Amino acid sequence: MVPHLRTALTEAxxxxxxxxxxxxxxxxxxxxxEWQEHTPPFYTSVDLRNAGFxxxxxxxxxxxNGFDHLAEEMFPLATQAAMAAIEKYCxxxxxLLIIPETDLSQPNYLRNLAQMTKIFRxxxxxxxxxxxxxxxxxxxxxxxxxxxxxxIERLERNGRRITLDGGKFDPCTILLNNDLSxxxxxxxxxxxxxxxxxPLHAGWSVRRKSNHFxxxxxxxxxxxxxxxxxxxxxxxxxxxxxxxxxxxESGETALIAAVESLLKKITKKYKEYGITExxxxxxxxxxxTDGVGVLSVRNAAEIKELGLQNRCNNCTxxxxxxxxxxxxxxxxxxxxxxxxxxxxxxxxxIDRYVVGGFYRIHANKGITDNLNTEGMTxxxxxxxKESERRADDLGLKYNRFYTYGVVARLAMLAASIxxxxxxxxxxxxxx
Amino acid sequence: MVPHLRTALTEAxxxxxxxxxxxxxxxxxxxxxEWQEHTPPFYTSVDLRNAGFxxxxxxxxxxxNGFDHLAEEMFPLATQAAMAAIEKYCxxxxxLLIIPETDLSQPNYLRNLAQMTKIFRxxxxxxxxxxxxxxxxxxxxxxxxxxxxxxIERLERNGRRITLDGGKFDPCTILLNNDLSxxxxxxxxxxxxxxxxxPLHAGWSVRRKSNHFxxxxxxxxxxxxxxxxxxxxxxxxxxxxxxxxxxxESGETALIAAVESLLKKITKKYKEYGITExxxxxxxxxxxTDGVGVLSVRNAAEIKELGLQNRCNNCTxxxxxxxxxxxxxxxxxxxxxxxxxxxxxxxxxIDRYVVGGFYRIHANKGITDNLNTEGMTxxxxxxxKESERRADDLGLKYNRFYTYGVVARLAMLAASIxxxxxxxxxxxxxx
Numbered sequence: 001m002v003p004h005l006r007t008a009l010t011e012a013x014x015x016x017x018x019x020x021x022x023x024x025x026x027x028x029x030x031x032x033x034e035w036q037e038h039t040p041p042f043y044t045s046v047d048l049r050n051a052g053f054x055x056x057x058x059x060x061x062x063x064x065n066g067f068d069h070l071a072e073e074m075f076p077l078a079t080q081a082a083m084a085a086i087e088k089y090c091x092x093x094x095x096l097l098i099i100p101e102t103d104l105s106q107p108n109y110l111r112n113l114a115q116m117t118k119i120f121r122x123x124x125x126x127x128x129x130x131x132x133x134x135x136x137x138x139x140x141x142x143x144x145x146x147x148x149x150x151x152i153e154r155l156e157r158n159g160r161r162i163t164l165d166g167g168k169f170d171p172c173t174i175l176l177n178n179d180l181s182x183x184x185x186x187x188x189x190x191x192x193x194x195x196x197x198x199p200l201h202a203g204w205s206v207r208r209k210s211n212h213f214x215x216x217x218x219x220x221x222x223x224x225x226x227x228x229x230x231x232x233x234x235x236x237x238x239x240x241x242x243x244x245x246x247x248x249e250s251g252e253t254a255l256i257a258a259v260e261s262l263l264k265k266i267t268k269k270y271k272e273y274g275i276t277e278x279x280x281x282x283x284x285x286x287x288x289t290d291g292v293g294v295l296s297v298r299n300a301a302e303i304k305e306l307g308l309q310n311r312c313n314n315c316t317x318x319x320x321x322x323x324x325x326x327x328x329x330x331x332x333x334x335x336x337x338x339x340x341x342x343x344x345x346x347x348x349x350i351d352r353y354v355v356g357g358f359y360r361i362h363a364n365k366g367i368t369d370n371l372n373t374e375g376m377t378x379x380x381x382x383x384x385k386e387s388e389r390r391a392d393d394l395g396l397k398y399n400r401f402y403t404y405g406v407v408a409r410l411a412m413l414a415a416s417i418x419x420x421x422x423x424x425x426x427x428x429x430x431x
Numbered sequence: 432m433v434p435h436l437r438t439a440l441t442e443a444x445x446x447x448x449x450x451x452x453x454x455x456x457x458x459x460x461x462x463x464x465e466w467q468e469h470t471p472p473f474y475t476s477v478d479l480r481n482a483g484f485x486x487x488x489x490x491x492x493x494x495x496n497g498f499d500h501l502a503e504e505m506f507p508l509a510t511q512a513a514m515a516a517i518e519k520y521c522x523x524x525x526x527l528l529i530i531p532e533t534d535l536s537q538p539n540y541l542r543n544l545a546q547m548t549k550i551f552r553x554x555x556x557x558x559x560x561x562x563x564x565x566x567x568x569x570x571x572x573x574x575x576x577x578x579x580x581x582x583i584e585r586l587e588r589n590g591r592r593i594t595l596d597g598g599k600f601d602p603c604t605i606l607l608n609n610d611l612s613x614x615x616x617x618x619x620x621x622x623x624x625x626x627x628x629x630p631l632h633a634g635w636s637v638r639r640k641s642n643h644f645x646x647x648x649x650x651x652x653x654x655x656x657x658x659x660x661x662x663x664x665x666x667x668x669x670x671x672x673x674x675x676x677x678x679x680e681s682g683e684t685a686l687i688a689a690v691e692s693l694l695k696k697i698t699k700k701y702k703e704y705g706i707t708e709x710x711x712x713x714x715x716x717x718x719x720t721d722g723v724g725v726l727s728v729r730n731a732a733e734i735k736e737l738g739l740q741n742r743c744n745n746c747t748x749x750x751x752x753x754x755x756x757x758x759x760x761x762x763x764x765x766x767x768x769x770x771x772x773x774x775x776x777x778x779x780x781i782d783r784y785v786v787g788g789f790y791r792i793h794a795n796k797g798i799t800d801n802l803n804t805e806g807m808t809x810x811x812x813x814x815x816k817e818s819e820r821r822a823d824d825l826g827l828k829y830n831r832f833y834t835y836g837v838v839a840r841l842a843m844l845a846a847s848i849x850x851x852x853x854x855x856x857x858x859x860x861x862x
Binding site: 001003004024025026027028029032033035036072073075076077079080081083084086087091092093094095122123124125126353383385386 | 432434435455456457458459460463464466467503504506507508510511512514515517518522523524525526553554555556557784814816817
């Protein structure tokens with residue numbers, strides 16, 4: 001179900017972990033039943049926060065781009081999961097086309113691409129890379145820095161199909177590793193004969209965090225009932241604000257009111273559980289990728305300090321809060337640290353299987369900050385060996401990655417439901 | 432598709448290996464399409480022979496009992512494959528009942544059971560062991576010798592269902608790890624509400640090697656056509672003799688004629704490929720397990736030396752040749768050796784996935800002998816690390832286990848077809 005990866009946790013099991021570890025048969029059965037009803041995204045990564053008293057997903061990425069941070073042992077596992085996924089969409093596939101980000105200047109990202117390519121080649125597919133960039137007019141070698149290289153080719157629209165190499169490479173499945181922040185390019189539109197994974201409406205120009213967390217609410221409600229736990233233990237409180245206008249005072253006023261209301265609710269929950277820490281909220285752009293425009297706020301005064309109205313004189317979507325739709329989420333502090341720096345686990349899944357994970361670490365951030373910002377580093381979570389488990393030290397007796405795998409899969413299930421609900425053509429779904 | 436395990440092969444790739452490694456996209460696609468039509472056995476192990484000039488399965492076991500010989504790295508892989516298998520038969524399963532062999536005196540076998548139990552517990556199932564033995568009247572602890580133990584319970588027939596613990600443990604799936612050589616016991620008959628895996632007609636009291644190899648002929652014919660190779664390269668020639676009577680001379684006479692005819696065919700093939708070794712055949716009981724009654728023979732004189740007619744004065748089924756149905760198979764020598772002893776690879780699969788493998792080694796046997804006899808030892812095939820692969824020594828550049836994985840999966844596919852064709856209730860099949 002969830003491979004035993006070595007987390008940094010060495011203290012006693014939290015009550016959430018205890019509950020999950022003792023309920024694995026119920027939990028795994030619950031997921032099996034859910035996957036009879038819903039189709040998991042082709043691949044998913046989920047950023048988590050473990051506060052000890054609660055564990056929550058904070059971001060569900062449908063275009064995971066950190067395969068280079070996974071342990072080598074994940075290859076057979078990821079390959080097997082990828083086989084299961086491909087089989088579902090395209091059993092007669094020979095070829096797989098991967099469409100990467102257009103910006104190929106980041107060595108990390110190239111290594112991610114190389115790992116992805118390797119996984120899908122190991123499934124026995126011919127894998128080639130086709131770019132949406134206008135700069136790629138012919139096959140272009142991109143150096144990986146370790147003596148190996150990747151060849152990026154020009155995408156072609158060939159009537160109703162997308163191909164490479166003058167139509168010679170005609171894939172059955174097209175795997176997007178480009179989050180389409182700038183919208184779905186014309187060349188990818190109205191593709192009906194080939195399977196585009198994930199579908200275009202998973203792109204960040206269309207996707208809304210509020211839809212995701214609404215689906216997550218639904219998933220958690222059902223799961224918590226089955227588990228007999230308080231949903232709050234795995235779900236951050238949140239509220240959505242639409243049509244905020246930051247060009248005058250009304251936007252700020254509405255935001256402050258909503259933040260204060262949410263902080264009150266969190267305070268009440270903290271009291272219920274005897275948590276003495278100071279509550280905070282994260283303010284996020286409802287549409288958008290990564291850590292762009294994520295603010296950590298403890299009170300109304302901090303919002304005033306942001307001077308949102310002034311910032312909006314030069315309003316663009318990218319700088320964060322000059323947008324009209326905002327998601328306010330209960331902030332979840334992280335108890336995970338690596339070498340003194342705060343860390344948060346990231347879980348990688350292909351089809352419905354957890355295949356690996358790593359820590360996102362930020363030396364200059366605190367336990368309540370967004371870590372997905374410049375300066376972050378990554379640390380692979382290695383697979384635990386049987387001999388280590390038996391030694392029963394370093395917290396290896398139990399698979400403490402299991403709980404992360406459960407919460408990440410709940411977020412993945414939410415993404416499945418989100419994609420179903422937002423699908424412009426609902427007939428697509430394999431049931 | 433097939434994890435990269437470290438074989439002992441270090442010489443240049445054989446032409447079969449070259450062909451298979453360069454055809455992986457075609458091969459993997461071929462299997463994907465076949466698994467759309469056929470349901471793989473729940474689990475399978477296949478003994479292979481690699482002669483260099485040809486690679487063949489020699490035994491396809493539907494009750495694999497060597498999980499203890501697999502590398503530790505297979506756990507996540509085997510667990511994931513087991514999840515896929517369980518999901519197919521019983522998505523709402525909470526409990527899995529394993530029925531082991533009744534003889535629990537072999538430490539090896541107990542370790543196999545412990546590993547199996549671990550794999551299925553990792554999928555999130557409650558796993559318990561129920562014995563067919565009359566000696567088990569109450570929960571019995573069996574010591575594994577390493578401080579751990581297994582609890583074996585008494586099987587109960589509870590109306591239409593099989594249960595443990597006075598009906599408290601009521602499994603959805605029942606996994607047989609008992610090859611039913613002595614027939615299907617009454618308690619397992621007419622089970623319709625629970626899924627028995629593999630089904631009763633996979634038991635050795637019913638199963639016939641000739642059915643298996645007839646199905647294998649069919650599979651290889653189709654595969655070889657797609658691959659454009661001579662089927663002989665992956666299929667031993669064979670012939671089936673029914674109703675041989677060894678109580679008088681007629682049995683021996685018919686056997687000699689058939690052996691001479693098969694040896695002629697092999698000689699012809701050897702000439703075609705310029706193979707200078709001396710051909711031999713294996714004479715096997717058509718029904719039966721393991722290495723019981725497998726004889727390696729080079730000419731008619733060797734058959735006469737066996738004195739079959741005299742041996743049949745005290746005729747039982749177990750001593751090998753006092754039976755009426757015999758399979759004569761082209762013998763495939765093995766080029767694999769470990770520490771100077773002859774070896775043959777054994778491939779382990781769960782559902783349609785290769786999860787691991789090991790060598791069966793016999794220091795006192797030759798390259799044409801059956802190795803599945805007393806005195807055999809086992810050596811785990813470890814997973815190859817990326818850093819080892821790059822070093823490009825010890826033959827690790829290519830996944831040479833791949834070819835074994837392909838031939839083993841062909842044999843597994845043959846077993847699927849065999850089980851379909853021999854099913855007393857053909858409506859069972861999931862399509």
